[in-house]
Amino acid sequence: MVYNQIVDYISTSLEQSNFDLIYLAWLWALFKPLCFLLLTLFLLPSTILLFVYGSSLFCLVYKHWNRLKTAYSNDIWNGAVKTLAILWELQATIWHGYEVEGLENIPTKGPVLIVFYHAALPIDFYYLFAKVWLYRNRRVRVVADKFVFKIPGLGTLIEALEIQPSTSAVCKSMLDEGHVLAISPGGVREALFSDHNYRLIWKQRRGFAKIAIESQATIIPMFTKNCREAVRSMKFGRRFLRYIYEKTRLPIVPLYGMFPVKMITYLGKPIPYDPDITAEVLAGQVKKEIELLIENHQRRPGSITQAILERLSCFSKKRTETKKE
Known part of the structure; x- marks a missing residue:
């Protein structure tokens, strides 16, 4: 009896307020693609941006909290960087x-x-x-393009990680001091204008090889599977944006994604110092090794759906078996 009264009351209320459920369902069907588009273009990429700024904020707090302890420590950033390494490794494991x-x-x-x-x-x-710092007990030194130093809010993080401008003198100095240094000859140009076929865009760059020879450094080629499926650059207007970049060096190509794809970094066999090799030959050898890593481990053209499915062991094994055949 009471149940029937409640149902009648709700039905009457809906009729009186002209609450059209069919109309609401139609609105949801209409705007659902837009909601998913906004999620893909803005919400997911913003997570990694928030993580970067969160890291910078952590370093700022850590720096001031340890102000009284600086006299008793040789490096106030050691604990901060190791803590960030643990957080980044955790994020990498969960999301990718x-x-x-x-x-x-x-x-x-x-x-x-x-x-x-x-x-x-x-x-x-x-x-x-993070992995090298935690499991090889070495900090990878970082160099960056000039525009990175102009991004507001990242100053403390740049200081903590000891990021320096990408110049030949700085790179050689780091290697001469015996550090681990990471360089991408393709740089921002490769980041923005390569595609899901994973083309290397190095032009004639071989300065890294010259520096390695002069510093007698070991070179290790590196490639990460599905790195371009995690975050992609927009293809729309690419020619125009490429023209703008070449003239201004402004990285204005929109990015989208931060998809939870499977990511595996492959570090190739070390290329030891050889005093008899030229920079041109060494650069070509390194480029060939990276292209070989891409050929052996990356589906081309890349597929976001397939890269997400590779989080499941059955799909990952199937891909490996297909590659061997």
Whole structure:
């Protein structure tokens, strides 16, 4: 009896307020694609941006909290960087099932130059930085384009990670001091204008090879599977944007994604110092090694759907078996 009264009351209320459920369903069907588009273009990429700014904020807080302890510490950033490494490794594991193959190829001491393919957003490098710091007990030194130093809010993070401008003198100095240094010869150009076929855009760059020879550094080629499926650059208006970039060096190509794809970083066999090799030959050898890593481990053209499915072991094994055949 009471149940029937409640039902009648609700029905009457809906009729009186002209609450049209069919109309609401139609509105949802109409705007649902737009909601998913906004989720893909803005919400997911913003998560990694928030993580970067969160890291910078953490360093700022850590710096001031340890102001009284600086006299008792040789490096106030040591604890902060290690803590950030743990947080980034956790994020990499949860969101991308991130793995590294060949981490043992990085020696525990001596100058090392890691040469890598530059994804649209180099999150794979951030993840590798964490792995090397935690499991090889070495900090990977970072160089960046000039525009990075002009991004507001990242000053403390840049200071903590000791990021410096990407110049030949700075790179050589780091290697001469025996550090691990990571360089992408393709740089921002490769990040913005490569595609899901994973083309290397190096032009005639071989300065990294010259620096490696002069510093007697070991070179390790690096590539991360599905790094371009995690975050992609827009194809619309690419020719015009490429023209703008070449004239101004402004990275104005929109990015989208941050999809939870499977990511595996492959560190190739070390290329030891050879005093008899030229920079041109060495650069060509390194480029060939990276292209071989891409050929052996990456589906081309890349597929976001397939890369997400590779989080499941059955799809990953199937892909491996197909590649062997």
